Amino acid sequence: MLRPGTDHTAPSAVSGRHISQARIPYPTLLEYTVALSELYNQRVLEEICADLNLATTPCYPTAGHPVMEPAGTPEDLIDWAATRNEATMQRLGELVAQYRSRTSQPAPRRSATA
Numbered sequence: 391m392l393r394p395g396t397d398h399t400a401p402s403a404v405s406g407r408h409i410s411q412a413r414i415p416y417p418t419l420l421e422y423t424v425a426l427s428e429l430y431n432q433r434v435l436e437e438i439c440a441d442l443n444l445a446t447t448p449c450y451p452t453a454g455h456p457v458m459e460p461a462g463t464p465e466d467l468i469d470w471a472a473t474r475n476e477a478t479m480q481r482l483g484e485l486v487a488q489y490r491s492r493t494s495q496p497a498p499r500r501s502a503t504a
Contacts (some may be wrong), residue, residue, distance in 0.1 A: 435460075444460050444461065445460070447459045
């Protein structure tokens with residue numbers, strides 16, 4: 391039986407036309423989703439840069455994990471993009487605090503961790 395929030399089902403081809411349901415643990419699904427998202431973003435960047443005849447250069451936002459970016463990207467734009475998540479999380483905290491003060495209840499779990 392599936393455990394809510396921990397497993398997801400996905401159709402998988404077994405042989406020929408037979409299809410069965412496969413269980414995918416949530417952490418594994420998340421890992422593959424993140425990896426595929428990174429790969430997709432990389433391919434989009436490569437195609438756009440190729441179409442516009444732009445060079446790319448590796449950037450290392452985390453140790454050992456290069457991310458390609460268009461060469462010559464201004465440092466202030468890179469810094470702005472890097473701090474965007476921090477600003478988003480700060481704003482989320484403000485909104486949760488407003489909700490609590492207005493309703494005297496904790497924010498719904500999903501919105502507090504979005």
